[in-house]
Amino acid sequence: MSSGAAKIAVKVTDVVEVNELVKRFKFERTDGGLMPTFSGGAHTVVSMDDHGTPRLNPYSLMSSPLDRSAYTISVRRDDEGRGGSLFMHNHVKKGMDMTISNPVNLFSLDLRARKHLMIAGGIGITPFLSQIAQLDSMNGNFELHYAVRTKSLGSYVDELTAQHPNDVNVYYDDKKEAIDLENLLDGQPLGTHLYVCGPKGMIDWVRKSAQEAGWPRETVHYEEFLAPEPGKPFEVKLAVSNKVIQVGETQSLLEAIEAAGVDAPYLCRGGACGMCETEVIGYDGKFIHNDHWLEESEHNNGKKIMPCVSRFEGKTLVLDR
Amino acid sequence: MAKTEFEPSIRSRPVYGELEAKNGKAHLFIADADGAGAILDMAKSAPKDFFDKAHIIYIPKDSGDKYTDQLKALGAKQFYAGPSYEASVTRIQRVLADASNGLQIYLSGTEGLMGQAMREATNVGYPYSAIQTEHRGSKARRMQCVHCKGVTEDVITDPFECSHCGLNLFVRDHYSRRLAAFQGVCVDAEDPGNVPDKVEIT
């Protein structure tokens, strides 16, 4: 069985510049069939061939789960990143053939909720777009608070406010507007679930505020895809396949394992799903854990690593792979 | 009386902790009988003014007036002593209907009381795992007969007779939060009439 969710061959049928930082891409099946149904909050992993360097990046599906004719994603250009978003922005054109994965959901709605309170920052709006479409079809009760830098960078603000004038609240940084979180968290009925997607600082702030206000942990949901951090190159021995590999400066450990022809399990490639968890057989050095999956104790005991986002510095690292 | 210690059991059997003051916009306590002791012990280390935002619902059962004055002295914003759980349940439902996220829930006393109060809270969307519990007092169990579905309260022996259909049931540790009850299963189905001697539940 090969790794990752099943793949879908697609054609890029539309590329739209949403604003100076964000482009929207539309994918339809090459064979003309319907896309798989999905649930609000799901993502797809887009495979890119960046001039010989394979890249696999997760992007939230923003189209309506009810629409199976196509999937759409929005990609924010990251000039400092490893190149996945730049490739999407600079090289992906209408008419191109690409491969994406079946949808995977690590940020699904809790359908028991009496109310869904959503907090988005910047490009973190995308999973909420599909969730809102789903809730719309079920008469779900939601309220969105969406912080953007400026009016021109406010992706989908116009559509959201036009369709949901009473449930969408937008905050502009350049006008010194900010979400009044303390008040917002006060007085929400029992059974309200809180969802946050956006920059790391925002996620941390919302989670911490909710905890201080006494919100049960089980009612707070967040999604943050981590891009693998670049770092110093390092060497790894793969014990099962009996190979020694080099992990490059801008390459993730998972990518290096794959480049060596070793099939390693993965799903989200962003430190969230736990699928790529790998046993450490031996090491001399220190781990740079960047994932959301392992417990703190596991980050400290040197027995496991998530190769999609975590790295290593030191003399030797031997993995059970 | 200190908190009750139980033997380790299967994963569906509830595990009880020790009440501890937490951050919250409001605090709801529901206790019966010796469960009052858990609130009083917790109060010793609670922050100042903690009980200004508290509501205590207490069902003394056979402990009578033993704890009532001490509980009142905590200075909770609301204090209510009820004659039985059944008499108190509509009040509990009303309090939960009005509550908002940020409420902390503390349950103490017998398993039957904690289980039923927990069910009211989860019915309005409060996660059960966020509810604090502490067992005090009687180890009597609320048992559901898996055959007739009737619930027998305050079961103290194993086996016991279902108060509804009369079958002899053995006491399992398998517990349903939704029913707030343990499971009772016919003990002599394969050898009718051969009912083991009753032993007290520990």
Next chain:
Amino acid sequence: MNIQFKDETFRDDYTFKNSDEAIKRFPFPFDKDSYMYAVNMEPHTPVREGSVYYNSFDVDEHYVSEMRDRAMVLDDDPLRCQSLPHMELAGWDLLELIMVEKAKDYPDLFELHRDGDNWHWINKPLGIDDKFTFMDATTLPYGPMEYITRQTQGDFCVLDQRDDNLWMDAGMVTTQADWSLDFDIGMNFFEWHAPVPLAHEKGIFVRALKFLLNIQQGAPARRLNWTMTVNPLLDTSPENYHKWGIQKTTLTPENIGNKQHLRVELQTFFRLPRSNALVFPIRCYLIKLEELVTYPKWARRFHRVIRDLPVELATYKGFIDNRPMIIDYLSQFDDGAETSPGVWPED
């Protein structure tokens, strides 16, 4: 494919039996001469045409009679089918999955015609021809999960996924190995498995849960489980244990070949797309000992498995008292010869 549906009973006079063809395709669960719990998951992809592993939802000669038995169980006790309110979407997911798969795999038996949300479902073996609006429960005689699982063999547990756990929040359970949906509904993965001995200590459930949480759309998985049942009784429920438990004491050396059944569950797992829930169908197959021993490999191996099974497991599976008699019966078919690896009877 031409299935001859049988008219038979799973209660009272117990006329159930397997045809030669059904014996040959029985999902014998032991690939070696001993048994211990294992996660033993594999992708639910077609294996050997004609086997029970070939289609997403296997339909066999017992279909019509099993559905009749289910309807009788539900008439007696409607609590065998329950769905917590947030699970209706998952019910529609399940209805769609089963209708699409059955219409594809058994076009001579089932048809599904879709025009937007206007659906037309034809189930020829059960004589059902219904037009309804997808996602509008008022257009069906039952809720979506109940409607489709009254027409599909096997029990169904529909599991909500949240907080890194699976929650038994809906189900249709009438052919169960002695567990109660009414009692277990709302429990998480560890809780509803709590009564199972040994497996928790071995970390089986932690690993199984991790696997299940990552089951992806379009990539279902399967495993087998088994127990023993006296008489071909599908509904071995705790609810009725005070009625059927006594049947376990009716075995004699003369009737054991006919009365004692190996009960195998083909458990499959599918991700449901709209709800992100997981459906866990548990399909029960029964075989009489006298049917099973018609294949020498199975007879030898089954004797060794039962003989060497740890006491805890024989107790949990409910046949500890009858084990000596079962071993006596099976031993006459075990000449001590080696058995070939794998589950297939003639390999």
